[in-house]
Amino acid sequence: MRIFRSPANPIIVPGDVKPSRDDYEVVGVFNPAVARLEDEVVLLLRVAERPVATRPNVTVVPIYEHSHARIIEKEFFRDDPQNDFSDPRFVIRAGQKYLSSISHLRLARSKNGIDFEIDKTAAIQPAGIYEAFGVEDARITRIDDEYYVHYVAVCSSGVTTMLASTIDFTSFHRLGVIFCPDNKDVLIFPQRIAGRFYALHRPVSAEFTKRYEIWISESPDLRCWGNHRILCAPRADSWDAVKIGGGAPPFKTEYGWLEVYHGVDVDNRYCLGALLLDPDEPWKILARSDTPIFVPQADYEVAGFVQNVVFTCGLLCEKGRLKIYYGAADTCICYAEIELHDVIESLSLQGC
């Protein structure tokens, strides 16, 4: 697969983003949602922040406390053997897991799709009990003149997906939890199919073995979802053997709905692949990447907060090219283009 990485990569790094407080630092800016708004490309960046460390023996975890509508800090001593810091994303103590940073969503705008002007304050910041550990990994689906932002909300009760709508990316109308815990990687299709809305999502089951499968559901109104069905599962001995989840919202091609999704292999490498879904019955898979279309190889994809990660939450399909915005190594934002034709051809070879 021919990947055209931008020579400007990474196009947004943590140092480009003003923290939301003077005593905080931005540790990651990644996994942006993308939409075209008139002559601009808009991104909703995931900005992960934490308090600036002032004491080397203490890790401070930020948590949004709804009852006081503010972020509180919880301290964990580094030398306390009850505190587990082995995964940099978490602090675990007595069976309770905390995130080591808190994320919000920040707007960025660009005329050329590469050079972005980044807002100084959050577009969507944690609010309410479901967002105590932050808001993450937004996706944007435009339906008619409305943009629907669906994003991950994290709290100790689990991982849910929230819906909000906007017409201007200035004010957002929050529409509540659309998928209950644990569920992320929700992607709403951009138009009704036979009168119904559809979404992909990724519930996590822990009951029998841990399962990370992509499901598809339908809705009359975008807020209530049902007729949940398994769409596809990880494949043993494959680039997507351990986990899969939706990436960018699906978009329509002459061949069907194209979904660029992520797969995780046994080495915890995050790649991108494609699913081609039936145009009229999107719960039917027409083709699926046997090999990834996008593999972490560049320095900024291989090394970072979490190594070997390319992860997309949005792309623009324009003039026959996929313009992919993606998080690299859970650290920064990059841009690459792939010919739609190349993706389709790679799928065609598998019997599409």
Add this chain to the structure above:
Amino acid sequence: MRIFRSPANPIIVPGDVKPSRDDYEVVGVFNPAVARLEDEVVLLLRVAERPVATRPNVTVVPIYEHSHARIIEKEFFRDDPQNDFSDPRFVIRAGQKYLSSISHLRLARSKNGIDFEIDKTAAIQPAGIYEAFGVEDARITRIDDEYYVHYVAVCSSGVTTMLASTIDFTSFHRLGVIFCPDNKDVLIFPQRIAGRFYALHRPVSAEFTKRYEIWISESPDLRCWGNHRILCAPRADSWDAVKIGGGAPPFKTEYGWLEVYHGVDVDNRYCLGALLLDPDEPWKILARSDTPIFVPQADYEVAGFVQNVVFTCGLLCEKGRLKIYYGAADTCICYAEIELHDVIESLSLQGC
């Protein structure tokens, strides 16, 4: 709390139920859904079966295989140290958990509510990929002239809740998965509130700590659900400290919606308690049992397949009395009555 246990208890035991195959045995009949159908009480029993053991060194696990539309048997050698039989409900091998029995739903009818005539074959049996490990713990909600059966479906992808409708309990119209994994204890309210349907449910989050909380959601059509909100959580140092989940579908009283739910304590004891919910805004709790209204005490509740369990999936509130059908010790079905007045009074004492 004054509990009037039927002197006929247990009213249905495994020996009363004909297995669905000659080479199977019924190991439990419990957790029935209940409805009144004209002059009869109908129950949908959970019937748990397994192949009759013929070789002492082998445990045989039944699994419904959708592709062949039949139940297959998977063998586990008792002396293989890789097989874990420590919990009688499961067999675990190499991180994969199986159920040691497979359940279906069986209809039983009674004129007097105590003596039941039990069908010889299943009303709802495993069908489709979501029900490979069985169908369990039905609830029935009557809305207008339709009875909606919502029941737990179990497969290796997790625990979902399915919806089916019937008018006569003879034929059932399956309406698909209404809550995706892991989610059980779904209870649909028997009427619209301000034009919307409501349901309680119990998603399981494993992301931070294992959470077993009751949520409330709304729907325009019973099939698609959204605006998911946490209703209540387990309470430390209480009879419902570890897990809670809905029991019988809520019913309306002059004080609000009364929900009889189950709570699990640190000793894995399953008791019943009550929630009183606002009549117009059922996501608001007016009162909650500080002490259980029903504790396992009778022999058949204390000893059985799982000890110390009373678990209800349905009750009839008639003439000021709660007529509770319940599973005892995951083994048999019992009947008890409680005065509605007593339940309300116990809640009133807590500031209702």
